[in-house]
Amino acid sequence: MFKNVLTAADVHEFKNWMTWADRFVILTHTGPDGDAVGSSLALCSFLRDKGKDAVVIVPDQAPDFLSWLPGFKDIHVYAADSGVCDELISKADVLCGLDFNTVSRIAGASAGFVSSKAKKIMIDHHPYPGPDFDLTVSHPELSSASELVYHFLCAMGQYKSITEDIATCMYTGIMTDTGGFSYSSSDPNLFIVVSSLLDAGVDKDAAYAHVFHSWSESRLRLQGFVLHEKMKIFKDCSTALITLSSGEMEKFDCRKGDTEGLVNMPLQILGIKMSVFLREDSERNQIKLSARSTGSVPCNRFASDFFGGGGHLNAAGGEFNGTLEQAVARFMTGLKSWKKSTDDSIRQLFKQQ
Numbered sequence: 001m002f003k004n005v006l007t008a009a010d011v012h013e014f015k016n017w018m019t020w021a022d023r024f025v026i027l028t029h030t031g032p033d034g035d036a037v038g039s040s041l042a043l044c045s046f047l048r049d050k051g052k053d054a055v056v057i058v059p060d061q062a063p064d065f066l067s068w069l070p071g072f073k074d075i076h077v078y079a080a081d082s083g084v085c086d087e088l089i090s091k092a093d094v095l096c097g098l099d100f101n102t103v104s105r106i107a108g109a110s111a112g113f114v115s116s117k118a119k120k121i122m123i124d125h126h127p128y129p130g131p132d133f134d135l136t137v138s139h140p141e142l143s144s145a146s147e148l149v150y151h152f153l154c155a156m157g158q159y160k161s162i163t164e165d166i167a168t169c170m171y172t173g174i175m176t177d178t179g180g181f182s183y184s185s186s187d188p189n190l191f192i193v194v195s196s197l198l199d200a201g202v203d204k205d206a207a208y209a210h211v212f213h214s215w216s217e218s219r220l221r222l223q224g225f226v227l228h229e230k231m232k233i234f235k236d237c238s239t240a241l242i243t244l245s246s247g248e249m250e251k252f253d254c255r256k257g258d259t260e261g262l263v264n265m266p267l268q269i270l271g272i273k274m275s276v277f278l279r280e281d282s283e284r285n286q287i288k289l290s291a292r293s294t295g296s297v298p299c300n301r302f303a304s305d306f307f308g309g310g311g312h313l314n315a316a317g318g319e320f321n322g323t324l325e326q327a328v329a330r331f332m333t334g335l336k337s338w339k340k341s342t343d344d345s346i347r348q349l350f351k352q353q
Contacts, residue, residue, distance in 0.1 A: 004194045005139050006155035013135050015156055017119050023095035024054040025118075029100040030107045031288075032062040033260070033353075034176025034211060037098040039123070039145035041071040042169035043096060046153060046161060057085050059107040063257020068210045069172060070165035078109045085109060092118045099123075099145035101138070102130035123148055126311060127300075140312065143184045146173025150193050164201030171202045176211060179264055183314050215258075222252040226262055233266070237335050238273040239351045240266030245324055246282040263290040273297045273349055278320075278327050287327040289318040296345045306334035 024047050028036035030344050040056045047054035050208060056071070060079045066072060078085045089095065089112040097103075101124050103110045113120070114132055121135040125145050129138040142148050149171050162170075174194065178185040198204060225248070232241045242262060249259070263277035274293040289307045293299035293314045300316035303309035307330065309318020320327040338346050 002154075002196070003144065003189050004151050004154050006151045007134075007157055007158070008135070010137065011152060011155045011236070014121055016176075017094050018050065018052070021119070022053055023093045024096060025054050025089055025092040025094075026056045026087075026096040026098060027055065027058070027106050027109055027113065028058055028098050029105040030059040030061070032058045034066060034331045035144045035146050035173040037062050037066050037069060037072070037075070038169045038173025039098045039149045041069055041075075041165045041262050042146060042149050042173070043098065043123070043152075045071055045163070045166045045169065046158065048163060049163065055088055057088065057109060059109060060216050061256050063260060064255065065211050065214050065257055065260075066172070069169055078107070082108060086112045089113060089116055089118075092116065094118055095120045097122045097124070101126040101128060103132050114183065123152060128310065140188075143187070143190050144174050144177035146177070147190060147193055149173075162197075162200050165260075167197040167200035167202045168207065171197045171204065172207050172211065175204075175207060177315075179261075180208065180212065182264075183294075184312060208310070212234070216253075216255065218253040218255070219258040222249070222254060222258060222330070223262065225252065227265065233265060233272070234335065235271065236350065237339070238271055238351075239335065240269065240275045241307070241328070241331060242266065242275070243324060243328060244277075244279045246280045248282075256309070263292050267292060267294060274299050274302070276302070276331060278324060278331065280324050283299040285321075286326055287320040287322065289320065289327070291316045291318075295348065297348055298345050301346070302334055302338070305337075306330055 026040045026044050028040045033326055044056050046056045055076060057076045057078055061077050095113060095116060095118045103113055120133045122129055122133040122225045123137045125140055125142045125148055126175050127140040129136050139148055226242055230242050259279055263275050266272050266275040274297050277290040279288045291299035291303050298313055300313055303316035303318040307318030307320050309316055311317055
């Protein structure tokens with residue numbers, strides 16, 4: 001039996017907003033991934049079906065492998081049209097923040113978000129939710145924001161309003177944020193949710209093919225380059241490191257989303273328990289960090305301790321203001337520091353295989 005983590009009382013205030021609010025704006029984080037886009041489009045579709053004026057705004061362009069999702073073509077990109085996006089935010093009755101825990105994650109849209117007099121709700125699964133919201137729905141124990149949207153709609157008594165389009169968006173968000181159900185997906189309740197989405201008409205094979213089998217030739221060549229030339233293995237630390245400069249990405253005509261999933265690949269190596277990916281972002285003049293781990297190894301602690309980031313136990317991110325070389329030096333400093341740790345979860349990295 002499905003166990004909803006939310007109750008009617010949890011969503012009572014939002015239901016009240018829906019009685020009078022007409023204009024809803026849904027925002028999600030920079031570098032929007034499958035869960036960010038999927039959860040946002042699912043909620044947007046639900047609100048439109050209820051007769052509301054609802055739009056989705058992303059800070060920058062979402063990857064092409066998500067372009068098949070219902071409603072994707074209607075997404076507003078802040079970086080491409082900030083004036084229109086600021087106007088939409090200023091006129092909104094309700095601002096919905098999905099898949100982020102602090103307003104800084106929506107980049108340029110954050111100023112308008114904070115100054116807006118609209119009601120604001122956070123629907124997120126990352127730990128340590130920040131302020132700036134009138135209503136916070138935060139459940140880090142769930143696999144994804146998309147799963148949380150499912151709980152949210154059911155708690156509102158709107159299970160029957162979950163159409164095939166809404167279900168497809170939520171399923172895609174869950175699938176991508178669990179790496180095709182390979183991590184953050186041990187809760188049996190999650191598969192009851194997934195079963196319900198399949199009952200609503202989701203074609204899981206098509207969703208998988210769209211996301212994982214629609215690569216460009218350049219992405220496949222980039223992957224080979226990364227594995228052969230750019231992956232370093234630190235056997236004594238059970239850790240792998242991948243680095244990519246902006247020049248290297250340009251060499252392979254790297255498009256939005258082409259680096260998605262690269263950080264997961266070293267975890268296929270026997271004995272590797274943590275993988276770190278450092279990518280140069282020339283537009284923002286900083287280094288982006290992605291980290292993944294297995295078991296109880298807390299890659300979110302590594303991201304937090306050394307790169308000002310955070311996330312989930314086995315999936316985290318962070319940023320570094322400096323050169324790629326300096327970021328690698330910070331990574332090495334982090335590993336050396338962790339070698340001195342007495343925390344059992346961290347010590348796992350340094351046990352002999």
